[in-house]
Amino acid sequence: MLWTLHNRASEALRKDAWISDEHAIALYGAIDYEYRRSFGAPDSSHAVRSLAFDQAVRDWMAAYPGGPVIELGCGLETQFQRIDDGRVQWYCVDLPQALAVRERFLAPSARCRHIACSALDFSWMDQIAGTGPCFVSMQGLLMYFEPDQVAALLQTLLARFPGSTLMFDVIPRWFSRKTLRGLHKTPYYRLPPMPWGIDRHQIAPQLERWNLPLASLTLLPYRRLRGFPFALMPWLSHLPWLGHRLPGFVLLQGRPTAS
Template sequence: MNQESEHNEAARSAVAAAAVKVDLGGIPETMLWTLHNRARESKRPDARLKDPEAVRIYDSIAYDYERSFGRPDSSHPMRSVVFDEALRSWLSAHPGGTVVELACGLETQFQRCDDGRVHWLCVDVPVALDVRERFLPATSRCRHVRKSALDLSWMDQVDATRGVFVTAQGLFMYFDEKDVRRLVVAMFERFPGVELMFDTIPPWFSKKTLEGFAKTEHYTTPPMPWGVSADAIEPLLRGWSGRIATVKTTPYGAFRGPLSVYLRLFSRIPVLRSVPPTIVHVRTRAAVP
């Protein structure tokens, strides 16, 4: 081993020794999956998502990401780009408003989108927030609520005087439909005029996860019982609540590689539009018409 190689090996060993070990399983472990994809995208010279905090956290955790999740893909960073664009537009129209981030995990949307005025509420189960707080401590404008999104008492922590925007990236598919409906309707009733943004998976992929979807030979995704096709989501939501003003559905964004070609094809052929996952942005009325 030459001197340069010895130096590089010593540097890698020092980083590994300093890295933080985390103990996660089930749904909370998926926060490392999304972190893997966002951080690796951000490290690219042509990154479409600049997320330096994700990179910092990614490099600080002692975890074999590729062993569990395989090579990174652009799904999660492109999803974050779509969410960020919608949120920044909302923030410009609602200075000092409140953003509620359900199942925040190690998502760094607050760090990417903070305008210096927004009030942010990170809601997640205790085991997830235990990990988050090792890297992203709560602040006066970014508070943490240690509850499941299905524990509706988190709503008591929301200041709705300047508007409310709720995000739920990679969450609802892990719930049963009846639980999604209860949560969504409760938000619409509690916060008239609220905007909600979430993503869905199609029924075929939901079925695949219920049968046991192995992302790699070392990692099987948690079951995702709620799958809904893109063309079914608006009538489903309108059947749940009369407060809905508009429902906008969009694909995840500009994927890299061959998948981008397939997704463009799917979007142009009606019978295939429900094949990919979908991002849903719901705007509600301040009062029932």
């Protein structure tokens, strides 16, 4: 939670910032923590990731005014605060411990409800109003699950909310393996294990094997990043061999009625 906040707020504080995020800046200043000691110099990765999700959710809200957006594993993300259109019904879902921290700084409201529950405990779905299409945002989440857990979650979401739009980010297999062996960001912070890694060319076949009722599937690269060699990623993503081994985003829409 603090690592992603460090990167997002640091980007928002720049004079040439790519993201506007006043709430992240406020959180960053309110939490007394040695960010650089744990996470090192900030980078643009998490801010760029948030921007990609923001655009997709904005497009969906324009098509489904007042519809429900479900943010799984919300942590200290401030997406609702950035893009609230005054009509959306927003649901923040996270573990009770995570929401307890979040609510010290970001209180729930009538249109931004908090549900203290694991994303893998599907009982949280009972608290979502209606059974029609919704947008499910899973930012920085699925890589922490086992593959069978990812499959069960996606299958259940599309069965429970037919015609919904789901978005998540993926890491390549090589990076997943590094985290499982033990990958330190700095001497003071070890990245959590990320069991689910998948290369870009494997995504569509894997979703087909999971028998998801899909109407569309779009794979999106990171559009831009700061600093060398990360700034090369948007161009490298077009190279067949290397591009398959870079992180990216998956945007999919379920069929209106599951079958």
